[in-house]
Amino acid sequence: MDYTLLFASFVFGAVIGSFLNAVIYRLPRGKSLVKPKHSFCPNCGKQINWYDNIPILSYIILGGKCRNCKNPIGKRYLIVEILTGIASVVAYLKTGFTVDYFFVFSFFAILIAITFIDLDFQIIPDELNLTGFILGLVYLFIRKDMEPVDGLIGAVAGSGLLWLIGYLYLKLRGIEGLGMGDVKMMVFVGVYLGWFGALFTVFFGALLGVVAGVISATLSKAEDKGKFAIPFGPFLAIASAVYMLFGDQIKSWYFGGLM
Ligand SMILES: [Zn+2]
Numbered sequence: 001m002d003y004t005l006l007f008a009s010f011v012f013g014a015v016i017g018s019f020l021n022a023v024i025y026r027l028p029r030g031k032s033l034v035k036p037k038h039s040f041c042p043n044c045g046k047q048i049n050w051y052d053n054i055p056i057l058s059y060i061i062l063g064g065k066c067r068n069c070k071n072p073i074g075k076r077y078l079i080v081e082i083l084t085g086i087a088s089v090v091a092y093l094k095t096g097f098t099v100d101y102f103f104v105f106s107f108f109a110i111l112i113a114i115t116f117i118d119l120d121f122q123i124i125p126d127e128l129n130l131t132g133f134i135l136g137l138v139y140l141f142i143r144k145d146m147e148p149v150d151g152l153i154g155a156v157a158g159s160g161l162l163w164l165i166g167y168l169y170l171k172l173r174g175i176e177g178l179g180m181g182d183v184k185m186m187v188f189v190g191v192y193l194g195w196f197g198a199l200f201t202v203f204f205g206a207l208l209g210v211v212a213g214v215i216s217a218t219l220s221k222a223e224d225k226g227k228f229a230i231p232f233g234p235f236l237a238i239a240s241a242v243y244m245l246f247g248d249q250i251k252s253w254y255f256g257g258l259m
Pocket of ligand 1: 042046068
């Protein structure tokens with residue numbers, strides 16, 4: 001184990017996490033990702049100096065407050081940076097220092113951005129799904145662990161199944177339970193994970209969503225019951241990340257009994 005590379009991959013991930021914070025803030029608000037180049041305090045609007053914008057460290061040094069207006073900076077920023085750092089380490093442990101690292105880490109990074117935007121706005125921006133789909137498509141022709149056709153079937157099967165579930169839910173309950181963003185997200189996830197991974201993601205994600213829905217309905221007040229929608233993107237993200245990491249084990253466990 002090369003601990004220097006391990007540490008470097010965490011630092012690199014945290015830096016990308018800092019960029020993801022800008023994506024999460026700007027993309028759903030229709031703001032440009034490249035202009036302005038610098039970060040601004042969302043409260044007082046003052047430009048944040050580079051030395052106050054170092055991932056994780058600056059948050060700790062400043063005590064989670066803006067240097068200018070002392071307004072608290074959301075813990076969210078710190079969480080996204082640490083999470084993306086961990087995702088980078090995990091991708092490195094899975095792939096080593098190879099070209100696969102770039103594609104696997106990109107997969108996790110897009111899932112993190114999707115999760116936090118969906119939690120805040122209940123939308124999944126097309127830009128993220130499309131970027132993920134294109135990366136997954138390119139990766140199909142590089143990777144050795146999967147046939148390209150498997151990724152293409154995964155994209156169709158995953159999005160098709162989720163669309164069908166959403167359609168039946170709408171017919172049966174008269175409520176829009178899923179957005180088209182979730183369906184498009186499964187095109188991206190499916191091209192990365194193949195047909196079995198795509199189906200696993202839909203079923204395991206739905207299971208997580210139902211469990212979370214029951215818990216939050218139990219905890220909420222009676223008059224709020226059934227009123228709020230739970231974003232589905234984060235559950236699909238968790239399920240697909242689990243499969244990206246443990247897909248081989250899940251597959252052999254599932255098919256093991258049949259052989
Ligand atoms: Zn400020």
